[in-house]
Amino acid sequence: DTAVSQTPKYLVTQMGNDKSIKCEQNLGHDTMYWYKQDSKKFLKIMFSYNNKELIINETVPNRFSPKSPDKAHLNLHINSLELGDSAVYFCASSQYGTAANEKLFFGSGTQLSVL
Amino acid sequence: KQEVTQIPAALSVPEGENLVLNCSFTDSAIYNLQWFRQDPGKGLTSLLLIQSSQREQTSGRLNASLDKSSGRSTLYIAASQPGDSATYLCALHRGGGADGLTFGKGTHLIIQP
Numbered sequence A: 001d002t003a004v005s006q007t008p009k010y011l012v013t014q015m016g017n018d019k020s021i022k023c024e025q026n027l028g029h030d031t032m033y034w035y036k037q038d039s040k041k042f043l044k045i046m047f048s049y050n051n052k053e054l055i056i057n058e059t060v061p062n063r064f065s066p067k068s069p070d071k072a073h074l075n076l077h078i079n080s081l082e083l084g085d086s087a088v089y090f091c092a093s094s095q096y097g098t099a100a101n102e103k104l105f106f107g108s109g110t111q112l113s114v115l
Numbered sequence B: 001k002q003e004v005t006q007i008p009a010a011l012s013v014p015e016g017e018n019l020v021l022n023c024s025f026t027d028s029a030i031y032n033l034q035w036f037r038q039d040p041g042k043g044l045t046s047l048l049l050i051q052s053s054q055r056e057q058t059s060g061r062l063n064a065s066l067d068k069s070s071g072r073s074t075l076y077i078a079a080s081q082p083g084d085s086a087t088y089l090c091a092l093h094r095g096g097g098a099d100g101l102t103f104g105k106g107t108h109l110i111i112q113p
Helices: none
Strands: A004-007 A010-013 A019-025 A031-037 A043-050 A053-057 A064-070 A073-078 A087-094 A110-114 B004-007 B010-014 B019-025 B032-038 B044-051 B056-059 B062-067 B072-077 B086-093 B101-103 B107-112
Touching: A004 A087, A010 A019, A019 A031, A019 A087, A019 A110, A031 A073, A043 A064, A043 A073, A043 B101, A073 A087, B004 B086, B010 B019, B019 B032, B019 B086, B019 B107, B032 B062, B032 B072, B044 B056, B044 B062, B044 B072, B072 B086
Parallel strands: A010 A110, B010 B107
Antiparallel strands: A004 A019, A019 A073, A031 A043, A031 A087, A043 A053, A064 A073, A087 A110, B004 B019, B019 B072, B032 B044, B032 B086, B056 B062, B062 B072, B086 B101, B086 B107
16 A cells, blocks of 8 residues: 555646645654655755644745645645646655654655646 | 755766765754655655664665764665665754755766666
C-alpha cells in the first residue's frame, strides 16, 4: 500500500483555469504538508496542517488554498492558474510534526504544466 | 533565515568508489537534519535522520554526520553502486510546532557501471 498518495500524477491545463490536487496518507500521521519544487529543482514548503488545522502558510499567493477534510487528507486547490505555477507539487506527512526524531514521508509528486 | 548549500551540485564517479556529499547551513539552531534521495519522476525517500543532539547515523552503506558548530553535514556512501544514482537532498528542521523542512538544492549523483 502506498503510504502517501497524490493524484493526479500529471496535470496539464490552460492559464486562468482552476485545478485541484488531492493527497491522502494511510500512516495515521497528524501532520501533512505541501511542497513545491520549481524548475531549478528547489523544494520549498507551502503549507503545513496539523490535525486539520493550518500551521504554516509560507509566502504563497492566495490563489492557492489548501483544504483538509480530515487528518488523512490534504488537498490543494489553485485558482486562476498562471504560467509561473508550473512545477512539481509534493505532498508529505509526518507523525506529529514536532518530534526531533520523526521522518517525513513524501508522495510521488504532481507535475503541473500551465500552458 | 536558514540557508542550506550542497556541494557539489553534480558528481559522477566509477562504481565501487567511496564518496562524500556535503551540506552546509547558516543557522546552527536546528531540530534535526535529514538526508533524502530523489529518483527521477518519483518522490523523496528519507535515508537518514540526525537529531540535533546526535553526531552521526548509519544505515547500511550510508553514514551521515552532523557538526552543528561548523554548520556542516556529510553523507558518506561506501562502495557505490549504479543503483545509488539519484539526487541527494539535505534538509533541516528548524523546530517550533509542525514546521517544515528547509532544503538544499541537492547533489545529482551518477555512478558509472
